[in-house]
Amino acid sequence: MADIIAPPQESEFHQSAVWLLVVLIGAVFLVEALVMLFIPILPSMSRASTAFLDASLLSALIFPIFYFLIFRPLVRNIAERRHTEEVLRETSNFNTLLIESLPFGMDIVDTEGRILYMSRAMEKAVGQSALGKKCWDIYKDDRQQCADCLLSQPVRVGLAKSIESTGVLGGRIFEITHTGMMYQGKPAVLEVFYDITERKHIEEILEEKVAERTRELRESQAEKDRVMGQLIQAEKMAAIGTMASGIGHEINNPLYVIMGKAEAIRDENDISACNEHARNIIKHAKHISAIVKNFSGYIRPTSQHEAEKTSINEKLAEALNMVQHSLLDDRIEIRQNLAPIQEIIAKPEEIQQVFFNVIRNGIQAMAGKGVLEITSLNEGGHACIRIKDTGAGIRPEHLGKIFDPFFTTKGPDEGEGLGMYIVQSIVNKYNGIVTVESQEHKGTTVTISFPASKPTEEG
Amino acid sequence: MQHKILVVDDEAEVRNTIKLQLKGTDLEVVEAADGKKGIEKLDAENAITVDAILCDVRMPNINGIEAVAYFRREYPSIPVIVLTGYPDVKLAVDFMKEGVVEYLVKPVEKEKLVDVVTKAIRERSYVGGAGPKM
Numbered sequence: 001m002a003d004i005i006a007p008p009q010e011s012e013f014h015q016s017a018v019w020l021l022v023v024l025i026g027a028v029f030l031v032e033a034l035v036m037l038f039i040p041i042l043p044s045m046s047r048a049s050t051a052f053l054d055a056s057l058l059s060a061l062i063f064p065i066f067y068f069l070i071f072r073p074l075v076r077n078i079a080e081r082r083h084t085e086e087v088l089r090e091t092s093n094f095n096t097l098l099i100e101s102l103p104f105g106m107d108i109v110d111t112e113g114r115i116l117y118m119s120r121a122m123e124k125a126v127g128q129s130a131l132g133k134k135c136w137d138i139y140k141d142d143r144q145q146c147a148d149c150l151l152s153q154p155v156r157v158g159l160a161k162s163i164e165s166t167g168v169l170g171g172r173i174f175e176i177t178h179t180g181m182m183y184q185g186k187p188a189v190l191e192v193f194y195d196i197t198e199r200k201h202i203e204e205i206l207e208e209k210v211a212e213r214t215r216e217l218r219e220s221q222a223e224k225d226r227v228m229g230q231l232i233q234a235e236k237m238a239a240i241g242t243m244a245s246g247i248g249h250e251i252n253n254p255l256y257v258i259m260g261k262a263e264a265i266r267d268e269n270d271i272s273a274c275n276e277h278a279r280n281i282i283k284h285a286k287h288i289s290a291i292v293k294n295f296s297g298y299i300r301p302t303s304q305h306e307a308e309k310t311s312i313n314e315k316l317a318e319a320l321n322m323v324q325h326s327l328l329d330d331r332i333e334i335r336q337n338l339a340p341i342q343e344i345i346a347k348p349e350e351i352q353q354v355f356f357n358v359i360r361n362g363i364q365a366m367a368g369k370g371v372l373e374i375t376s377l378n379e380g381g382h383a384c385i386r387i388k389d390t391g392a393g394i395r396p397e398h399l400g401k402i403f404d405p406f407f408t409t410k411g412p413d414e415g416e417g418l419g420m421y422i423v424q425s426i427v428n429k430y431n432g433i434v435t436v437e438s439q440e441h442k443g444t445t446v447t448i449s450f451p452a453s454k455p456t457e458e459g
Numbered sequence: 460m461q462h463k464i465l466v467v468d469d470e471a472e473v474r475n476t477i478k479l480q481l482k483g484t485d486l487e488v489v490e491a492a493d494g495k496k497g498i499e500k501l502d503a504e505n506a507i508t509v510d511a512i513l514c515d516v517r518m519p520n521i522n523g524i525e526a527v528a529y530f531r532r533e534y535p536s537i538p539v540i541v542l543t544g545y546p547d548v549k550l551a552v553d554f555m556k557e558g559v560v561e562y563l564v565k566p567v568e569k570e571k572l573v574d575v576v577t578k579a580i581r582e583r584s585y586v587g588g589a590g591p592k593m
């Protein structure tokens with residue numbers, strides 16, 4: 001940047017003026033004192049001489065007044081104006097230098113789009129001086145005004161807006177910032193052109209890569225979900241296999257009652273007795289229907305369901321009901337302590353599967369005798385479910401492996417070792433946690449906690 | 460001739476159905492709500508004399524497996540018929556090894572039930588008298 005010319009210092013003016021005044025007043029007093037001293041010895045002065053002397057002394061006094069009130073301010077004004085002009089010239093030079101050295105193009109157009117000024121970079125990009133021509137005729141490949149051109153709106157001084165324009169200067173993409181201004185006393189618009197072609201190209205490549213990666217992740221997740229769905233289904237079918245006789249018992253008992261009542265109706269003449277039998281038949285048919293519905297919902301692949309508000313206590317009861325079907329006797333005491341806990345957003349059958357697997361493990365661990373305690377409660381914003389059995393417990397060296405797929409301590413007919421693996425996979429899927437505490441020969445406690453579902457907009 | 464049948468089943472509806480199916484025959488039903496009560500009925504000092512036992516499998520307190528084992532051990536002359544909802548071949552084989560006359564899976568028709576029970580009582584009468592253990 002060029003040196004800035006320093007303005008004259010104000011103190012210099014004041015100092016010189018004081019000195020001049022002191023000198024002049026001293027000179028006047030000296031002359032007057034000499035005249036007064038020499039009047040007695042001088043021959044009488046002529047009237048003309050006295051008048052000349054007074055005029056001289058008066059001039060000596062008036063001169064500084066004139067000098068300081070008129071001449072000096074005038075001189076100072078001129079100096080200041082020269083200084084201001086110099087500063088302005090330097091600033092203008094600096095601004096011009098700055099604008100011309102900017103790496104992007106600039107122009108100024110009037111409200112009709114006619115170019116009033118072009119920066120050197122702009123001229124270089126265009127390859128010609130285009131003053132007076134419409135900007136879109138010069139810059140746009142199709143010579144059409146941009147659809148969202150800000151010139152179509154009234155110019156507001158100081159207001160800046162940007163548009164992205166494609167097909168500019170040979171197929172390139174520019175971000176054009178329009179700023180309302182006054183130029184040569186008229187409303188105009190400063191256009192600043194940023195070439196963003198490369199940036200857009202890189203962005204497109206990045207977007208493609210992100211989209212491709214997202215697609216890959218989705219496919220990978222879909223494959224994972226599919227395999228997990230198959231595992232869950234296989235586990236379900238295996239469980240159903242082990243429960244087949246239990247299910248048969250649950251259905252055959254009411255079916256037997258139905259058959260007996262139907263036979264009675266066949267052989268009965270008393271219409272009121274027949275009505276009573278018919279009512280019993282209906283009751284037991286409904287019971288069978290409920291059992292079948294319960295199991296058919298369980299057997300259906302979870303992929304056919306959508307996540308929805310799911311009652312944990314309801315799924316606990318259903319899972320318990322299904323496991324109980326497989327019990328040969330009722331010497332396993334079931335204690336339930338279910339608090340009204342929050343619902344979670346999940347596939348209901350998956351949650352049922354979690355509880356089914358854990359309850360079944362607990363009951364199998366008790367070998368026909370013991371206490372199964374099922375507790376549900378809200379704890380620290382989580383829905384907690386605790387399933388505690390008084391069974392054989394898990395040996396310490398096995399505790400770290402129970403979530404491993406195909407790890408089992410059961411016999412060959414009692415499972416494939418996928419139960420707890422599936423439990424953990426499903427619980428983790430819903431951001432839950434499953435922990436297992438166990439003491440050999442005393443029992444096992446499985447604790448599952450799900451985070452509270454975020455309330456929906458509907459509440 | 461009237462015969463007494465001990466029906467051991469924890470479901471009242473099932474016991475009622477058995478009674479209904481045996482109604483009009485010479486088979487009289489004595490009920491017990493589980494294995495324990497069934498054993499008590501036979502073990503009591505003034506024990507009843509039954510000609511056959513119809514026993515369920517899944518029951519509280521003492522289940523069918525234990526109860527049948529007891530009946531067979533303590534009252535070997537009383538024919539035991541298992542009437543259950545469990546269509547389980549292994550269970551059936553185990554019971555047959557235990558010496559039960561028949562393993563019937565519910566639902567069973569009236570005629571079949573009457574036939575099996577009557578046949579069991581008849582065949583038992585060929586080998587020895589009914590009644591408490593000797």
